[in-house]
Amino acid sequence: KVFIVPPPDNTKLYKAKISPDGKHIAALTSEGVYVFNLDNGEIIKRIDLSGYRIENYYYWFDIYYSENSQNLAIYSLYDQTTKVYSAKNYEFIKKFNGKLFFSPSGDILNFDGRKVIIYDSHLRVKRKIKFPSYPDHVSFSKDGNMIAFGYSSALNEKTHYIKIEIYSAELKKVVTISDKVNQELLHKLFWSSDGKTIYAVYGIVTFKNYSFNKILKIDTSNKKIISTININNFGEVTDLVYLKDNKFAAVTNIPSILIFDKDKTILLKLNQRN
Structure with a gap:
């Protein structure tokens, strides 16, 4: 429709x-x-x-x-x-x-x-x-038992970071996980369906341009960052949404919509030329 x-x-x-x-x-x-x-x-x-x-x-x-x-x-x-x-x-x-x-x-x-x-x-x-x-963003786990609070440093600070704090539903802190970045800001947090992974989406934000083209993948069991997914080859990503089963939908400035998996394999691509 x-x-x-x-x-x-x-x-x-x-x-x-x-x-x-x-x-x-x-x-x-x-x-x-x-x-x-x-x-x-x-x-x-x-x-x-x-x-x-x-x-x-x-x-x-x-x-x-x-x-x-x-x-x-x-x-x-x-x-x-x-x-x-x-x-x-x-x-x-x-x-x-x-x-x-x-x-x-x-x-x-x-x-x-x-x-x-x-x-x-x-x-x-x-x-x-x-x-x-x-925080910049908050995300509940799918069962509602855990809450992730996401923070990023201000652009005028010397050291830039993305920080994730995980709390219980009773708001008791469980762990803090952080990573240094290059003047990027946190956009969104997503929990995987099974609650074992948190995805932190971040990128460059200014008054004229923004591109959320990087994802930190965080293991909630071992409480550490597993990897960084870079999707800048898709163009300027204006928004990113977690679907399920480690799949994402990216909206770009082309404009286009891409659905891809955690290995950056494109499963579907739609744009105004289709």
Whole structure:
């Protein structure tokens, strides 16, 4: 199927996410967020984002569904807040300071400054703790028993690094793993389906260019970095998504979509020329 956002004709499509239950597609555009019914292509809802300057800064926004498909979250780096909407009728529920991360069970982890608040799926507070620093990305293991917090050094620091801290679901630290890099920033963390591996995606980020073309592969059993996967031969990678069974989908600036495995073998390639 092809889903097209409505006029005006100069509307730009920036990001799109499919709900985990496969029912809806939420599309971030320069005119707000449009939600499509995946079966018939009809627009269910338009969420207005007026007041934010989205043009040319779509990486300042993020949209994502909860693991249980009950909620849609829209994060804005402008004011560092997250708005949560019900995925049933896409009505607004609550605004949070900081970014939210959803666990497989439906719990919500919220960073508000250096304070971590964990809510249940009904937005009731379960626990609060102080945290050493604000991470670049957070990822729950597939069973929800472990949490990976990812950090990268600021670009103006002399020594550059990627650091992964693994915590239990009760927020007790298990291990810290780090590696030196060359002025790259962490983009995302992914757990493998069996929980034995963490993939840390990173790359160059500036106000004009970004390319997430390297992956650290981390063994969670031995608590060490196994290898670095370099995918810069695919062009400038604007986003990278872990699928399953050690497979990734890469979006490039050509534009194209590539699906490849951990050995960088291309399994599928799609671009506008196809």
